[in-house]
Structures are given as structure tokens and as C-alpha cells.
Amino acid sequence: MNIDLKRSVTNKQSTIVVTGSKSETNRLLLLKALYPNLKLQNISNSDDSDMMHNALSNSSTLKDIHHAGTAMRFLTAYFSIQEGQEIVLTGSNRMQERPIKILVEALKQLDVVISYENNEGYPPIKIQGKRIAKNEVVLKADVSSQYISALLLIAPKLENGLKLILEGKITSVPYINMTLALLNEIGVKTSFENNIISVMPKNEVEDIELIVESDWSSASYFYSIVALSEIGTQISLTSYKKNSLQGDSSLVEIYADFGVETTFVDNSIVITKIKKTNKQFVEFDLQSSPDIAQTIVVTCFGLGLGCCLKGLHTLKIKETDRLEALKVELTKLGAIINVTNDSLILETSLSNFIIKSNTSIVTYQDHRMAMAFAPLALRVPIVIEEAEVVSKSFPDFWNDLKNIGFQFEETL
Template structure:
């Protein structure tokens, strides 16, 4: 399927109810499954990833499919290792290309019984649940934060304290902090000092919790405000006092002409028209913001140098390759200058895409390209339905602020 996105006036106004954070939701579902105390979760994400996790918890099957949900694959690998029974855990073709070897090796050091059903280091997995013990793990700090989170989430139910020491620079630090803060809400204490986290077994206390609005989803609205002729968008329920690292979007997009005002209703986004002549940013702590920020700066013809992008290559798509291919259609080059950095090079005048923009079956690529419909007569986006992975109502929300979204093939 292809959607054609266009906007007659190029000006947007309205209020949008963002989806709930799937990062928080998925962590809470694991905690609820591990807890012997009542856990009440309000405003749970309706994303595909969270729905998959809910369905798998409700399933009586021993053969489980994470489909294309990375958090589900990583979190369930650790969770199932603590549950009695024999399981197989697989996923989509792309999921089986995403490495899990570091997580499996770490779990094996804690006593887990996990074997590879296919290629070594990759799903699918054969997991025999057993009683795990604590221990001291040393992990490369650049590994996926989801590996670290998977280990931290099961730490309260294993025998003995768990220590995780990081070597090198730590990636996606805010996502690890989010996990520790959520565990603390449930009475599980931890200590993170310098490059080491220590966490002891404990009992989850009875808790009721509301899931925050999703800052990752907010980034696409920041992009729309930046690219619109005029704009005033209220993102209801979005707060500045968030446990999500992606809340830094408000600061980064201020360099691209977006002003954020927090009110009792949420975050109000307006145009400041103060756009930097160039931009540089390190995505180490917030890789999910990269597509929206890189595409927006390119559309505004603001040259950029972006670092901390190495994890983008093992997401739902290789997001570096995907962005290179799609930005090329806008006469923008995304040049890799090292393993961890890219820069943009462009003609000064915006160019309308001459061909269909590909989502690469990646929700964040699709959503980062949609705002371009405000700057051009229209943009055509292939496989638009992938946005349901994290933001099921994305296209309807665009319609609510005046976009015309129609299938063309």
C-alpha cells in the first residue's frame, strides 16, 4: 500500500492525544508478570509491540513469536529463562537478523539454559526455564539498552545480587535509568555508581501506575511544526518532567525553530522561526529521535553532523541506509564519516521527491517522512501501515490537523 500525504494550507493547529509510551508499557508488563503483588496499569500503550507482549503473556503456547518486536524478544528471553518449562522464542525474518548473543551469554552466566535453534547469536531460541542466580557481569556499554533492561527486570526474582559493570561508553543511558526508576516505584532498590549497577532480589510491592504519553511519538509533531508555515499544536498529557530520555526532543527542536510551552493541558508547540545555521547532536542516549531530527534538519536545509548512530543499523531497518536512500530522493546526501557519525550535504533549495518514499517496513522511518507533506505538494509513502508498531492512530491524527491522507495504490 502507498499513502499520499498532502496539506493544502501548510498551516496546522489542533490538539493531539499522543499514544502512551511503549517503552514504559512493556517494562510494566514484565514487572506485572514477575510480581506476586497486584499491579494496576492505566493508559497502557496500544502499540503493536505492547499488544504482542500482552498476547504472549495470555497464551498457553510454548512456541512463542515476537514477530518484529525487539523489546518483546529481548525482555521475554530473560523472563522465560526464569519460568519453569521449555519454550521456543522466534520472530520475523528481520528479527532473526538482529543479534541477541550478548544477552544470551549474560543470562547463561546467571545459570540460564538457552540454545540457538538457528544461527548462533540470533533468534530463534530454545529456552528451558530454571532458577537463576546472581553474579557479576561485565558488558560493553555500547550494547543495546534493551539487553541491560532485560537483565535488570528479572534481577528481583533471581537468587543473589546482580552486578552489571560497563566497559566503554554507555549507550541509551536514559532507557536504563527509566528501568531503574520503574523498579524503584515497585520497591526494588538499586545503586548505579560510575560504570556499575548493583541490584538485589526483592518483592514487588502493590502499585497502581499511569503510563506517560510517548515522547518518541512527539518528535514527529515537533517535525511537523518545524516544517509548517504556521503552527500551534497541543500535545495533551505530555510533560517536561518525564522519565523518558526522548524528552530532550524539546531542546533539540528548539534549534530547528520550535518553541515548547508546558501547560496544565500538555505541551504547546509553536514556531519560533529561530533556526540554527547548522546542527550537531549525539544520539547515543536517544537513538529513536534520530530519524525525525535528521529528516527535519535536511528538509530545512540545515547541515548537520550526528554522532552516536551505531545502534541505528540494527533497528527495525538499517536506519542509516534507509535514511540515505530516502534523503537522496530529496537531493540530500547522508554521508558516513565514521562508524559512529554521519553528516548531511545538500543543495540549498528544497527538492520535491521525484519518487515514492520507502518506509523500509520501519515505523520511525515512515513517520519521519510524513511531515514532508507540509513542504511539498504531496509525498507518497510506501507501506504506511507500519506506523501501528508504536503509533496506531498516526495517520488519523494527521487528518485531524488538515492533512489529506489517501491510498494511491
């Protein structure tokens, strides 16, 4: 299904309900599998979280998680400690091209039994669950935080807990802190000093009800919409916390540079376009929040601003190589853009600025490509190919866009 977006104007005031954070949900689903008496509210309705839930709750020995990268990492760790179980964990063709060796090698330091079914270092993998007595792992600090979080989430169920030693400069610290904070919420004792993380063992937890905060990554697309709209445009989003565990809450500071003000009201955020930006070029280090890079660069392009985004090395192993995908699709729209292995530079285009109309954006089976480019309909008509891919993280996205004033048709 393609979405043919017409040139649109947003409503002056709108309210959107955003479901729970995919990142928090997937962590809590794994913890609930380890501690069944936990109760969860406002969990994500994303495909990824559905895949995570299904893999944890069904008795099949073949677990196919399709495109769900977080689920692949977390479930690899989870099934490693399910004593007496043997399962095969697999996914889509793209998932079978995404490396898992770093996590597998880390788990093997604990004497976990994992083997590769096809290609060395990549899914599908066979996991033989066992009781784990060892409690120390050494890991490079600049790896994806999902590898680190996968180890931390199973740590309280290891006989002797876990001492994780990270070598080098740590990336994506907010996601590690999120994992540790959720462990603390259920009563697990942890420490994070210098480059050593320790998690104490805990066999049982008390009955606790946890409410998942709404997803800040999903909020990013509405920040982009407000930034590209007229002064006075306002969108309210629920449910968000001022002291969020999510690294993508840095949107509040980042979008202030684009004239967008964020106000916290009860359990909501109200985002308002209060002024035009006076900048021509912006620079951000997104090492702690790489998932909002696509949204930010498209916002800059729509405003005619240049930008330099750094700390993006993990984007090359996502659903697609997001840096190359951004370069290809933005170039089609008329942008001048260069990418490296970990950065992106978009040239300023304020003078004689024209965005090419009715351009078809290829989404590469990547939900964030579809959603990041959609706000450009506030500038020109644009086509989003394979638009149904948004269900991976935000199934209600297109309905929510319609509710705030976007006009579009669905075509095959």
C-alpha cells in the same frame, strides 16, 4: 497500502492524544508479569506492546513476536527465570537477522539454559526456565541498553538480586535510568555507581497503580511538523511530564534550534513555531536518543539545513539499517548525505533548494521511516510506501495527521 500525501498546510491550532510510551509500557508489562498485583494505566496501543502482552499472557510454548525487538530482548530474560517452563522465542525474518548473542551470553553467566534453533547468535532461541542463584554479570557498556534493561528487569526476582558490571563507556544512559526508576517506583532498591548497577531481590510488591507517560518518540513527528510549518502554528500533545524518564524528551532542547518552543501545561505539552531558525548547520550527539535521528535529519532537510548527527551506532541493527535507509531515501529526494557506522552528515542546501516532488519513500518495514518522512508533505507531495507499518508504535498516526490538516489518499 501506500499513502499519497498531497502538499499540505497544518491547522493553526490542534490537539493530539498520544498513547503511553512503548518503552515504559514494555518494561511495566514485564514487571506486571513478575508482580501481578501491579495496575497499569495509559499503556501503549502499539503492535510491539500488544506482542509483548500476548507473549506474556498466553500459554503457548512457541512465542512469535514478529518485528518487536524490545519484546525479543525483554522476553529472553523473562522466560529464562520461569522455573519449569520451556519455550521457543522467534520473530519475523528481519528479527531472525538481529543479533541476540550478547544477551544470551550475559544470561549464561547466571547459568541460564538457552540454545539456538537455527543460526548461532540469532533467534529463534529455545529457553529452559530455571531458578537463578548466581547474581553477577559482566557486560560491555556500549551494547544496546535493551540488553542491560532486560537483565535489570528480572533482577529483583533472582534469589540474590543482581550485580551488573559494565566495562567501558556506557551508552543510552537515559533508558537504563528509566528502567531503574520504574523498579524504584514499585519498591525495588537499586544503585548505579560508576559502572556498577546493583538490584536487590524482592519477592513481592505492594498494590500500586502506575500511569504510563505518553511516548516522546511519537511526539517527535509533531515537533517536525511544527518546525516545518508557519510561525504561530501550535500543537498540544497529551500526556507528558516535565521530568520525563524518556531520553527522547531531549526534543525540547533540540527543536528550540529550529524555532520551536515547548510549554508544559498541566499534563500536556504545547509546541509552537515562534520564529524561523537562523542556523544553517546543526550538530547533535544522539547517543542517548537514537530513535529520533530519522525525524531530526528529515526536519533539517525540509528546512534546507545541514546537520551532523553522532552516536548512532545502534541504528544499524534496528528494523532495518536505518543509516543506509536514510541515505537512500533522502538522496532520492535530492539530498547530499553521507553516513558512517555511527554518524550521519547532511549538507546544507539553502541556495537553489528543491525537494523532488511525488517521490516514493520505501519504509523497509520500519515504522520510523514512514513517520519521519511524512512531514515533508508540508513542502511537496510525497508517497509513503507500506504506510501501515506505523502500527508497530503509533497506530493512530495517519488519523492524527488528517486531524491537523494533512491531505492524503490511500492506494494499494
